[in-house]
Amino acid sequence: MKKIRVFAAALLVFATALSLAACGGGESSNGIKDIEKPKTAATSDEADVSARKDAVEASPNVNGKRFNLTLHEFTTKYNNAKDRRKENDRIFFSNWKKNSEATKDDNGVDIQYWYYNDDNVSFTATVETASQKLVNIGCGTTMSKFMGMDGDRKNSDIILGKAALMAEVACGFEEGSETVLQDIFFKTTTESDDSLWYKDYVFNMSTKEDDNDSKNNIMLFRVFPITDSLKNEWKLKEYS
Numbered sequence: 001m002k003k004i005r006v007f008a009a010a011l012l013v014f015a016t017a018l019s020l021a022a023c024g025g026g027e028s029s030n031g032i033k034d035i036e037k038p039k040t041a042a043t044s045d046e047a048d049v050s051a052r053k054d055a056v057e058a059s060p061n062v063n064g065k066r067f068n069l070t071l072h073e074f075t076t077k078y079n080n081a082k083d084r085r086k087e088n089d090r091i092f093f094s095n096w097k098k099n100s101e102a103t104k105d106d107n108g109v110d111i112q113y114w115y116y117n118d119d120n121v122s123f124t125a126t127v128e129t130a131s132q133k134l135v136n137i138g139c140g141t142t143m144s145k146f147m148g149m150d151g152d153r154k155n156s157d158i159i160l161g162k163a164a165l166m167a168e169v170a171c172g173f174e175e176g177s178e179t180v181l182q183d184i185f186f187k188t189t190t191e192s193d194d195s196l197w198y199k200d201y202v203f204n205m206s207t208k209e210d211d212n213d214s215k216n217n218i219m220l221f222r223v224f225p226i227t228d229s230l231k232n233e234w235k236l237k238e239y240s
Helices: 002-017 071-084 142-145 155-169 178-190 228-233
Strands: 056-058 066-067 108-117 122-128 134-142 195-198 199-209 218-226
Touching: 066 142, 066 155, 071 122, 071 134, 071 155, 108 228, 122 155, 122 218, 134 142, 134 155, 142 218, 155 199, 178 199, 178 218
Parallel strands: none
Antiparallel strands: 056 066, 066 134, 108 122, 122 134, 134 218, 195 199, 199 218
8 A cells, every 4th residue: 555655645746846737536547549550769678778776775664665866966967967868858956856755665755846837847855854965766747748749759759768767767777778768668657557666766657637637647657666575565567
């Protein structure tokens, strides 16, 4: 049940970040149809991907782990990755905003929710107030945006690409790993499992439905580390 409550809180944060009307209904699993795999996505058989072990450290929080990275450090590393790719859609630390007051997770650890509004997505982050380290990082959009086009490019490709680069930076995956990470996030939208485990991380896609208009359904892609015991408790399927 802890897992469900954590996901629900993140969806509430993301809904506020997008400044959408209050959504009716509850969380749903993926159920997105007719999304084609991005041409830039590669499977684990096509690329050898590894992550730095020091990117994660133990924590007293509900997941038992956190990123060894502050929000400011994530922003800097994300921009460095954008520079290497010669892409100019950098993000700025001053544009991150707190969402309401700090709260406590189920283990009593003080956490702060943050959000960042971008052109195609809104980023979200959960940060421990004491350590200032990231608990999870995410990005997402509305269903209508995800299913739309940006010129001759599919928005779904762009957003999955942003989610993959976000995960590569936060998790300490080697440069170029985003092709595989993009495939993982893609599979969370099309398969029955909206959470996949890979290299000690949970890759999750959560949705929040709007009963009045499905185009306003919220989609949130997140990545976060967990303990092996939680992986077994949640019965997570491994990406392969």
